[in-house]
Amino acid sequence: MEYQVQLEIFEGPLDLLLHLIHKNEVDIFDIPIATITDQYLEYLEMMKALNINVAADFLVMASTLLHIKSKMLLPNAFEGEEEEDPRMEITRPLLEYMHLKGVAQELSEREMLERDVFTRPPDPFLYKELKQDSPELDVNIFQLMKAFKAVMEGRALETKLKFRPVKWSLKEKAAHIVSRLRERGAIYFKELFDGLEDISEFVVTFLALLELVHTGVVKVFQPSPQSDIKLRAAFCEECGEKDGTETPQVHN
Amino acid sequence: MEPRPLKFIIEALLFSSDRPLSAREIQEWIGQVNASEVRSALEELRADYQQMNRSFRLQEVAGGFQFRTRSDYAPYILKMLKTTPSKLSRAALETLAIIAYKQPIVRQEIEQLRGVDVGGILRSLMEKGLIRIVGRKNVPGKPLIYGTTKRFLEVFGLKDLDSLPRLKEIKDLTSKGAEGSSSAPSGHETVPKEKDEKQEAQAPNQEG
């Protein structure tokens, strides 16, 4: 049985830090960096223990915190000089983040269209009357992008679906020739091209034949200069007709 | 929230509906009112608007009640509707997208990408001022070359053609994070007033 684990979810490292600051009720301008860092790391450990993937953003913040902590521990080498409180490195983004959350909250508390307030809907009767194009267009860039993406993806898919059946591979054609020869022992050259409609199939068939001849799988005979060229399987002496008079003669 | 007067609840419903509403429907949505209450509230509303003599009134039409503007105002409304933004069809949008991204481009190339004839669409896009002929290609047949117009940039709120998102950026924005909380089905999204509302156990960095 699996347990579903509920854990406070933080949007990111800043969210978690802010939570720790609230929890400890500390002043954001005087963050007890050691305490907060420890608690921060504790939280990451807890996430790891619960097998929750700890995002890189959280780790970066962890190292920032550790860095600040070490800086705070070191006796200030530049005493006397005005040096910024190392904690400002996190205080500044935190402050901005806090304000941001406040604004987001204010936005969400506003009356939202189609949540709190509603407008008059378009009148279907009136709009049906007006099929003609108006000079203004109601489209946005996102729709355009989606359309383009659809076209590009659709094309890739179509290429796969549409063109594969009409493409002839040398290998397939060679296998086809061999199987025909195995069946009948020998066939006429002309027969190979009977019923072929597509020029590309014609070419591929011829190339396949050349390949077979070249590798010695098929032997080509022409009993006389006028007679039809005949093909015979070299691998199958016993199959097909016997013709003792033929002379091997390779044609290109 | 204190209960609102029935008459005004009904008015709000009629206001935001694009079709006539029957008393029975209204009764169902509001609940805890009886048919005669709804009926009399509707009559009262109708009398209100009759008396106010405004540009619209509540009319009893087939199937129920509906707010309609008085016919005197039709000419103005028609004028307005004629300038109401129209939408582009999917085919037009796709063709436009191809031209935008692949320009300068000839018709044949567009048709290869879309797999269909685009003659009519090109004409309509040209009429809308979104595309234009930028020249002729120096190949047999001298086909016309198309490109987008300044109006195209205006319609899509682009500063220049360079601002068009690249295909990779499109993929980044249109597919990445599809499982993230940000794009969870809108119906289920809530605006948490407090953090407590978050309930699911998730990796902290959901969008990452």
Added chain:
Amino acid sequence: MEPRPLKFIIEALLFSSDRPLSAREIQEWIGQVNASEVRSALEELRADYQQMNRSFRLQEVAGGFQFRTRSDYAPYILKMLKTTPSKLSRAALETLAIIAYKQPIVRQEIEQLRGVDVGGILRSLMEKGLIRIVGRKNVPGKPLIYGTTKRFLEVFGLKDLDSLPRLKEIKDLTSKGAEGSSSAPSGHETVPKEKDEKQEAQAPNQEG
């Protein structure tokens, strides 16, 4: 037909429109009226409805005027429309807030402020028509620049971008941060009280 009062013509237009209408548009459709006449008629109309205290009122949004129902009636209308209110996640709202206040802004800057990746959220906000691409920044990689849309103003019922709440404070803060002064801003800020109510990281909480 005797001429109708300008106020009622405008009312009829607003009542039949599904988007906010600007004074300028209205002026063009009606013709033979000047801008200030249209403006004052609009104000008069708004006051009329304010006073009548009906279920809807005339509101100034997104550079125009639009009739909108009062929020008290939302539950009934939602029931009629059979929809759940369209809402935004907290992450989406925060991202939207950043874009609204800091626009024009690139993704990287948004991510710095939120501390997390926002690709998926940008997609979703764009899909909802709340933000748009306004251009590219002239830095290496030419990242896309984002801004809010007119729809954003409509959805949040804002007259214009200047009506955004708290704009001043945010700007102040940013400039302070940029200067990087080591002295903490005067009024030592403590965290708002209500946020403490946030639940703490919960111990594993078994379900099912």
